[in-house]
Amino acid sequence: MPMKQGEDLRQLVGYQLQRASLIAERDARRALAPFGLSPAKMTALLLIRDNPGCDQTALGQALGINRSSAMRQVNILEDKGLIERRAGRDARTNALHLTATGEEQIAAMLAAINTADRVLVENLTGEEAALLSAMLERIATPSPRSRPRRRSPQA
Template sequence: MKQGSDLQTLVGYRVQQANLLMETDARAALGDFDLSPAKMTALILIRDNPGCDQTALGRALSINRSSAMKLVNILADKGLVERRPGRDLRTNALALLPEGARQLETMLAAVRQSDARMTQRLSADELATLHGLLVRLGPASAAPDDDS
C-alpha cells in the first residue's frame, strides 16, 4: 500500500502514526490492569494534584466536565480514587487511595518499560531533541504560561 508524498509531508500524519505506535504498546503493557493509558494519566494527575476537582482534571486531560465525571466514576468504582468534600459545597476534592497508589506504581513500571522499548533506538540526546521539538509544536503564540 503506497503512502504518497501528501501523507509523508504532513507533520500531523507523522505524529499520529507515532502516537498510534506508542499508545498501542502502552495499552498492551497495561493489559493486566483493565485501564487505558489515559486513565493512568488521570491517576498520575490526581496523585500529583491532591484535592483537585473534576473540572480541573478534565481540563488537564482535554475533556469536559461530563467526560471527567464518567472517568472518575470508573476510577472510584475500582477503588483507586475517592471523592472528598472540596473547598466549596459544589466541588469535590479528588484523592488517590492507597490501593490506587499501589496499582499506579506497578502500572508506571510497565508503561516505562514499554516507553523504553519503543524508544530504544534513540540516544538520550536524540530523545531530548525530540522532546524539545514536540514541545514547540503549536500555533505562533501558544501563550507558554500567561499568568497576567
C-alpha cells in the first residue's frame, strides 16, 4: 500500500522536483541500458558533441563533478569508442571529440531517451509540457540573487 503524502510534502516544490527526477532518472536508465550508458554518461557525451575540443576540467564543471570523476567518465566513453582525446591547448590538456562511432550511435541514444521523456510527460498537454520545460530551465538557471555573496573584508 503506498504511503500517504501529507499537504506539507505536496506543497514543497523541491520534494516534488526530487520525486519527478527519480522517475525521470529511472526511465532514462532503462532507455539507455541497451547502449551501456548511464544518463550522466549520455549527458557528458552530448556536452562533448556540443562543445568539441573541450577539456575534461570544463566537462566536469558542466556536469557539476570534480576533475577525477570527469576523467572516469571520459575514460569510459573512450573505452566504448564514443569519444577520443586529441592534443589540447597546451601539453597538460586533452581536447575531447566524438568519434565516428559516437556520432553514429548518438542518434539512436537520443531517440531512446526522447521516447522516455515523452512517456514521462504523457499526462500533460503539449502546451503544459513546453511550459514545464521552460519553468524547469528557469529554476535551473542561477540568478544573481541565488549566488552566494562575498563577505566584505573586515577592517
